[in-house]
Amino acid sequence: MSVETHAHHEHPDVVGSRNRLGVILLLVADIAFALSMMFVYFYLRGQNVNDMWLPAATSDHPAITPLSASPGWTVTAIAAFGLLAHFYGLKGVRAGNQTQLKLGSLVAFVASAVALVYQFNTIATAPFTFNDGAYVSCFYMFAILNFVHLALTVFISLGNWNRSRLGLYVSDHWHVDIVRVWWVWMVVSSLLGAFALSYP
């Protein structure tokens, strides 16, 4: 019989493993959401209903031309840089190097904030209105939902850096491991959006 009577006596690895599974399961839901977005994009692109995927020019409206995919790839690249910085910090804490953790977490946080601002700028300066056809709708869908993802990443990476700064990861670091799982998915989802928008 087990004599363990309080969960807060559990070993951090046990709690960390449980939390990791929980986060992965939540990501399953987010992955389903992202794949649905891909379905929406390629479905509407394939259907091209009323030739309104990219509307041709009319007497009172110029033709809609797709944006370059480079802003999407740039955001993804900045996010990937943040992920690498987070990995760097994680490697440090695994080796017991708190300074490396703090540096990596800080750089990751800054990268996420830069990516967020860049994504916002992409949305704000897009040369469209919302009702300029199906491609434009899909562009905003990816951009707005990636913005939401990045906002969450800023929150998480800020917390991760702050906790590193306060020395909360000296005895165990499963939080940092789990934040890595989020970062990886964030970059993959951004990449999926950039990939889709590369095929207008």
Add this chain to the structure above:
Amino acid sequence: MTTVMSKSVSAPGKSIIEKLNVFTAVALGAISAIVVWRLSLAFLPQDADSALIFSREDKITLLSMCAWFVGFMTGIGALVGPFRWLMGKDLSHEENMFLAGKDMGPKRYFRYTTDHKVVGIQYLFITILIFFLGGTLAMLIRTNLGTPEGGWLHAQAYNSIVGTHGILMIVGTIIMVTGPFGNFIMPIMIGARDMAFPRLNALSFWLIVAAAIPLLWGQFIGGITTGWSAYNPLASQAPLGMDGYIMYICIFAISTMVAGANITTTVVKMRAKGMTWNRTPIFIYGTVASVALALPAFPVFFLSQVLSAFDRALGTSFYNTKLGGSGWLYENLFWLMGHPEVYVILIPSLAALMEMAPVFTRRPLFSFNVAIMGIAGISGLSVLVWAHHMYISGWAPLLNAPFMLTTELISIPTGMLFLVLIGTLWRGRLWMTMPLMSIFALLWNFMIGGITGIYLSDVPADGFLHGSMYVTAHFHYTLMGAGLTGALASLVYWFPKMTGRMFDKTLSWISFWMVQIGFNVAFVGMFMVGLAGQPRRVESYAPTFNTANMVTTAGAYIIMIGMLVLLYGVISSARSGVKAPKNPWQAKTLEWTVDYPIPLENFDVLPTVTSDPYGYGKAQS
């Protein structure tokens, strides 16, 4: 409680957590909504001439509803944990105990309480409330259909009542087993102290409460006139009440995802020592299959509604064919969730009845492995059948045959579960209780629901039956005749563990027979008018359908009386029922090994499981 203390802070004076409850949540939610509403009115620019109808009003409505949501969740305390994590000030042990509702009495039911037993009771209460409201709307519908000319309700109000009844009942049936019993019973049944993530558990419940207000709000701004499926582009042209539907679904989807991750993690990681997968009760399998199915399915529904909101408020064109969108896109997204959702509802109810069958027959569950294969088979196939709802929509006719095949294939794993129940009943020493009779009722109702479903899965037959009352009768036989029957049996079965008192036996029998007789009267009548050609969702009908409609309405009133008897039984039994012994049914699962009231952490010493849970009639079991 399942938290790890890293760097804790003691709480000097009264911490913020102690100040927050449902009243602060409602107040903050209402203030936020009013402030954002006023600001939006003042600062949102007027629409251009080319804007779609309702665009600015939709923006204002959706922003106000979002503000309600954020305000409510802040006011209930859902954001305290994340922000304390951000600041590096994790909750202290005392704060966690406070959140768990330790020594707090009834007040804990009005707070962001993390104890799974409190959350289970909260879910039970809200499920009853949802069924009460949804049932009242059903009675309004049936009363209006009591005469061919209708007219008792305004046509627009009738449409909205149909839509609201539909979505309320869908949500009610989704949570009716996994909510109350998945939360209260499941952790004890697997020998755990709590759920894996107690705060997420509270979050999943309070999200449902937060979602209720936009739905209610929507009733006053045009209602939900599209039916529960809210097809686009119909929904994009509907009144502002649709925004309430959109918010309701989005918030509910988040709740479902959170609950799915939580329940699955709890079962995978926190089963008692010795509880191998072969010794894990079948109810646990059913609960996990249901929430695991919901986990990838509901985000698709969520996205469908986000895009609907974009179309209405921003003027995008996901579903607007004039601008390159597609109504078929909505139908695909909706039914990609919509059909798995049927099994999200059914599987836990079936599993609960399979859990009870050995108890009331004093026999082991017949073919445990077949039961698991059946559950897995249904779960797997359920994601491959969605387009049978779209046969006559004209979408991809070449795919009709494959979808007909997958739909009919699902009869096989369903048949396995029938086999398990019948095999367990066969030559058992039947203990005639309401839960046992519910198994017979399920077999009867689900047989009718299943066989009539085969005709709907058949493309030529569906061409005639689609959109008729036949469809309505069919899905009520599955969701209500099978699903709700299992949930009501679960209520009577686990009532002693949840309240410490036995459910009044006489009332349970009266309620059972009235509901079952009323149900079969009501929906056989509905099958008749459906086969004769009466369309669904109509406010008046041809006089030729009158007799069967009157039969259906009479049946509905019998159901209503039966449900009111049950409600009275719940209240009177909880207040003054016979005190229950620890294990009134002599069952073998772990929840019956703990005394009532159940301690905060369920077990003084965590149990070790040494045998399977269905060893009735076996030596040393």
